[in-house]
Amino acid sequence: AQTVTQSQPEMSVQEAETVTLSCTYDTSESNYYLFWYKQPPSRQMILVIRQEAYKQQNATENRFSVNFQKAAKSFSLKISDSQLGDTAMYFCAFMKTHSGGSNYKLTFGKGTLLTVNP
Amino acid sequence: SAVISQKPSRDICQRGTSLTIQCQVDSQVTMMFWYRQQPGQSLTLIATANQGSEATYESGFVIDKFPISRPNLTFSTLTVSNMSPEDSSIYLCSVGAGGPHEQFFGPGTRLTVL
Numbered sequence: 001a002q003t004v005t006q007s008q009p010e011m012s013v014q015e016a017e018t019v020t021l022s023c024t025y026d027t028s029e030s031n032y033y034l035f036w037y038k039q040p041p042s043r044q045m046i047l048v049i050r051q052e053a054y055k056q057q058n059a060t061e062n063r064f065s066v067n068f069q070k071a072a073k074s075f076s077l078k079i080s081d082s083q084l085g086d087t088a089m090y091f092c093a094f095m096k097t098h099s100g101g102s103n104y105k106l107t108f109g110k111g112t113l114l115t116v117n118p
Numbered sequence: 119s120a121v122i123s124q125k126p127s128r129d130i131c132q133r134g135t136s137l138t139i140q141c142q143v144d145s146q147v148t149m150m151f152w153y154r155q156q157p158g159q160s161l162t163l164i165a166t167a168n169q170g171s172e173a174t175y176e177s178g179f180v181i182d183k184f185p186i187s188r189p190n191l192t193f194s195t196l197t198v199s200n201m202s203p204e205d206s207s208i209y210l211c212s213v214g215a216g217g218p219h220e221q222f223f224g225p226g227t228r229l230t231v232l
Contacts, residue, residue, distance in 0.1 A: 033219050043208060045161075045223035091160060095219060104149065104214060105176070106221060108160040 002027045002094050006109035013082045014117050020067075021077045021112050023092030029053075031097040034068065034075045035106070040088040048090070051075065053097075082116045089113050120145050120215035122224035130230045131201055138197045139227045141211035146191035149214040151221065152184070156207045164209075167194050201231045 003026045013019035025034070036048040051059045051068050058066050063083075067076045079086055092109040121144040131137050141150065152164040164184055165175045173186040188194045198205050208228050212221040 037223075043226050043228075045210065045212075045226075047220065047222060050220060097219070104151075104166070104219065104221075105163045106151075106153075106161070106212075108162075110160045 002029070002032075002096070002107045004092050004094050004107055004109035006090075006092055006112050008112045009110070010113045010115070012115040012117055013079075015082055015084060017082055018078060018080045019082055019114065021079075021090050021092075021114065023075045023077070023109055025073050025075065025092070025094050027073070027094065027096075029096050033095045033097065034066075035093040035095070036064070036066070036075075036077045037091045037093060037108075038086075038088045039091065039111075040085075045091075049077070079114075084116050084118060087114060087116045120147065120213050120222050122211065122213060122222060124209075124211060124224040124227050126227060127225065128228040128230075130232060133202050133231055135201055136197055136199045137201065137229060138195050139209050139211075139229075141194045141196070141224055143192045143213050143215075145215065147213040147215055148191070150188060150194045151212045151214075152186065152194075152196045153210045153212065153223075154207045155210060155226070161210065164196070198229065201229075203231045205229065206231045 005024045032053045034051045038046045049061045063080045089111045091111045093106045123142045125140045150167045153161040155161045164179045165173045167173045167188040185197045208226045210226045212223045
């Protein structure tokens with residue numbers, strides 16, 4: 001079974017600064033996907049960024065980028081130029097590439113509550 | 119992406135009753151998923167619902183407690199049956215709009231059971 005660990009329950013950052021959220025995972029799979037989702041107080045889950053394990057290049061999406069270290073099973077999220085609207089719970093998630101049948105299960109970490117301060 | 123709506127957005131129910139949650143998508147999708155988020159916790163997959171087949175339930179979740187319907191490619195319902203306070207959670211549906219490896223979530227239904 002896969003596990004996802006987010007060791008930082010809460011973090012804070014000043015507006016316009018950079019912050020990095022940590023995520024580690026455990027799997028015996030060689031091919032998989034990793035995701036960061038954002039859940040603001042409105043509770044809408046928003047996909048922030050996705051990384052395919054077979055790609056060595058780190059994914060980037062505007063101010064959001066990841067540091068994917070496959071050997072270390074680490075998948076951190078860097079938010080540059082933090083904005084007040086980035087305040088949210090951030091979840092790291094794992095999915096096997098070939099789940100078989102109709103099961104494409106996302107396994108989530110417990111989340112990191114990020115607060116951006118003015 | 120996809121635009122996903124859920125009804126109701128929240129509800130307060132008495133123990134022993136049942137609630138049906140609806141999930142509507144603005145485009146046809148093969149795969150829909152139902153997740154539970156207990157207070158202060160992460161999300162846990164309840165089941166996968168594909169049109170034209172029986173839902174596939176995760177360990178710890180059973181059809182009698184969480185019956186699911188998937189009558190077409192844009193709609194699904196999840197029923198929480200014989201509710202107890204432990205069922206108080208946010209229930210979210212998601213769809214594999216860009217393929218199953220890219221899931222988009224609805225706004226969730228906040229359920230409180232008294």
